[in-house]
Amino acid sequence: MSNRITKEQVEHVASLAKLELSEKQLPYFTEQLSNIMGLFESFEEVDTSNIEPTFNVTDQINTMREDVADNWNEKEALLQNAPDVADDLIRTPTIIDESED
Amino acid sequence: MNFLDKSIADIHTALVNGDITAEQLTVEAIQNAKENEDKISAFITINEEQAIAEAKKIDEAGIDSNNLLSGIPVALKDNLLTKDILTTAGSKMLYNFKPIIDATVVQKLNKLGAISIGKTNMDEFAMGGSTETSAMKITKNPWNLSKVPGGSSGGSAAAVAAGDVLSALGSDTGGSIRQPAAFNGIVGMKPTYGRVSRWGLIAFASSFDQVGPLTRNVYDNALVLNAISGRDEHDMTSSDQEVPDFTKDIKAGVKGMKIGLPKEYLGEGIDEEVKQAILKAADIYRKLGAEVEEVSLPHNKYGVAAYYIIAPSEASSNLQRFDGIRYGYRAKDAKNLEKLYVKSRSEGFGDEVKRRIMLGTYSLSAGSYDAYFKKAAEIRTLIINDFKKVFKDYDLIMTPTTPTPAFGIGEENDDPLTMYMNDALTIPANMAGLPGMSVPAGFSKDGMPIGMQLLARHFDETSIYKAGYAFEQNTDFHKQTPKMGGAK
Numbered sequence: 152m153s154n155r156i157t158k159e160q161v162e163h164v165a166s167l168a169k170l171e172l173s174e175k176q177l178p179y180f181t182e183q184l185s186n187i188m189g190l191f192e193s194f195e196e197v198d199t200s201n202i203e204p205t206f207n208v209t210d211q212i213n214t215m216r217e218d219v220a221d222n223w224n225e226k227e228a229l230l231q232n233a234p235d236v237a238d239d240l241i242r243t244p245t246i247i248d249e250s251e252d
Numbered sequence: 253m254n255f256l257d258k259s260i261a262d263i264h265t266a267l268v269n270g271d272i273t274a275e276q277l278t279v280e281a282i283q284n285a286k287e288n289e290d291k292i293s294a295f296i297t298i299n300e301e302q303a304i305a306e307a308k309k310i311d312e313a314g315i316d317s318n319n320l321l322s323g324i325p326v327a328l329k330d331n332l333l334t335k336d337i338l339t340t341a342g343s344k345m346l347y348n349f350k351p352i353i354d355a356t357v358v359q360k361l362n363k364l365g366a367i368s369i370g371k372t373n374m375d376e377f378a379m380g381g382s383t384e385t386s387a388m389k390i391t392k393n394p395w396n397l398s399k400v401p402g403g404s405s406g407g408s409a410a411a412v413a414a415g416d417v418l419s420a421l422g423s424d425t426g427g428s429i430r431q432p433a434a435f436n437g438i439v440g441m442k443p444t445y446g447r448v449s450r451w452g453l454i455a456f457a458s459s460f461d462q463v464g465p466l467t468r469n470v471y472d473n474a475l476v477l478n479a480i481s482g483r484d485e486h487d488m489t490s491s492d493q494e495v496p497d498f499t500k501d502i503k504a505g506v507k508g509m510k511i512g513l514p515k516e517y518l519g520e521g522i523d524e525e526v527k528q529a530i531l532k533a534a535d536i537y538r539k540l541g542a543e544v545e546e547v548s549l550p551h552n553k554y555g556v557a558a559y560y561i562i563a564p565s566e567a568s569s570n571l572q573r574f575d576g577i578r579y580g581y582r583a584k585d586a587k588n589l590e591k592l593y594v595k596s597r598s599e600g601f602g603d604e605v606k607r608r609i610m611l612g613t614y615s616l617s618a619g620s621y622d623a624y625f626k627k628a629a630e631i632r633t634l635i636i637n638d639f640k641k642v643f644k645d646y647d648l649i650m651t652p653t654t655p656t657p658a659f660g661i662g663e664e665n666d667d668p669l670t671m672y673m674n675d676a677l678t679i680p681a682n683m684a685g686l687p688g689m690s691v692p693a694g695f696s697k698d699g700m701p702i703g704m705q706l707l708a709r710h711f712d713e714t715s716i717y718k719a720g721y722a723f724e725q726n727t728d729f730h731k732q733t734p735k736m737g738g739a740k
Contacts, residue, residue, distance in 0.1 A: 156614070160614070161610065164610045164613050164614045164617070165606075165610055167613050167617065168568060168597075168609045168610060168613040169572075169575075169593045169594050169597050170594065170597055170598050170601070170606055170609065170610070171594050171595070171598045172598075180603075180606070180607065180610065183607060183668055184607065184610060184611060184614075186668075186669055187560060187607070187611065187668060187669055187672070189669075190556065190557040190560060190669070190672075191557050191560075191561065191624065193553075193554060193557055194554070194557065194623075194627050194628075194631065197551070197554060197627075197631055197634070199627060199630035199631065199633075199634070202630045202633050202634060203630070203633055204626055204629030204630045204632070204633060205629055205630075205632040205633045205636060206459065206629055207459045207489070208445050208446075208459065208636070208683075208684060208685030209445065209446050209488075209489040209491070209685075210446055210491050210493070210710070211446065211488060211489055211490070211491060211492070214488040216485060223352070225352045228336075228350075228352045229352060229578075229579075231350070232348075232349060232350060232578065232579035232580070233577075233578055233579060234576065234577075234579075234580075234581075234582035235582065241577060241578060243577055243589060243592065244586055244587060244588055244589060244591075244592055245587075245588060245589070246588065246589045247588060247589075
């Protein structure tokens, strides 16, 4: 099979995207991504010198609005969506826990 | 009550005449939708209480005889934010998420008195073409329960095709309204980029995403697009172009219209029955007085490849916000913040979403940016130029919506690449930001619907509706109803 991307590269990309892949998933995703990347080989046929890239297709340029603060007063409803709350604040684990890894 | 043989205008008349109240209508629609759920599983959430309460309010205020949407049951794709109503985007990541706002399109429908009876199933974060990547359930095609409804707006399309609602909203990033509309024998419009506000649509690929209506007929579709269009200060890319009444000239016919038939859309990979249906449609347009001629869009064949770089790149950025901190799924037993992010995302996202996040992250990374992301963006320009050239001389482009009719559930699950090719004919319109609509154009021998896609210049949905309406009035494909059979 083709290897347009290696297991090591997939592992690196996953870590950049804050994902982890199990030992079983890594070869599975590597093969699929490699197959998908076969699509991109057709790009070699296309000469794009002197062609500007397009990043968006909106007809709006520089939309301005007043820069004013707005309070929606939705603290309670927002906190209801939070997985862990203490004293009206969202609780997370400690940022650095040296006992782990 | 099911809505299989009724239009929005029919139901509106019944409401105005007092033949039925909005409350009765809502109760019956929900009852019917619940019965159909056993077969098609179109809904993630049915909003029974809220819907009936809203309908009662409409009855108390009285049906406005000038507002066709007052009291009309609709459904919403589950990536549209609905205040206090579960909004999952088909993902475990948002399994318990209740937004604090309504999306702009939802606010607009609510204001006109449309009654949302529920949130429809979809591919996870709209990434997929079969609704099978949903973490919630597998939706079935009402025409044959062993086939997929298409995707990613598969629940919305199935709900409309089965007669649960008169209209449902979907979103279309690479064909996610038009492809399921084609697979379900209904009408689905992806408006011009900027025509409809994206505020409150859970973002997938922001330079492609548009919200649009799915309906059983063309006129109803135009009515719903009237309701949701227009500039919104919350969406900087929404256009301040004037919104015409899309129903106004809808009956004007196609006489004198110039329609291009791109040869690349009828070649390799296109099912013979699909091709024949489109050639027959071209003959119908000729008989109605339009000029139909072969045209060429030579760079469209690179659309899928360019799309699967640009869309995942935008997605990898948009989906960074799902981190397990403020809302949605949080992994248990994470001892530090880094682990919390990684575990929540790894457990909360499904495989297709992970594939696209990784593909996008790779395309944007330092060593690949020029060869992948930039090159794809340049090819996007070439695709746009192809369209510009054709639209100098032609009012519309007609194509098949999909290369084949609906495929079987589970058939393409393990092969992302085959699944991606289903979007080959719909992606170019998203690349260029053009409006596109699928209308019913035939059936395969085994009874599955075939869709025709109509594309027009930016902000010229009017021409699409005219041509779609003329075609519909001269064919009877839209009058067929699904049998809900074919289950194993």
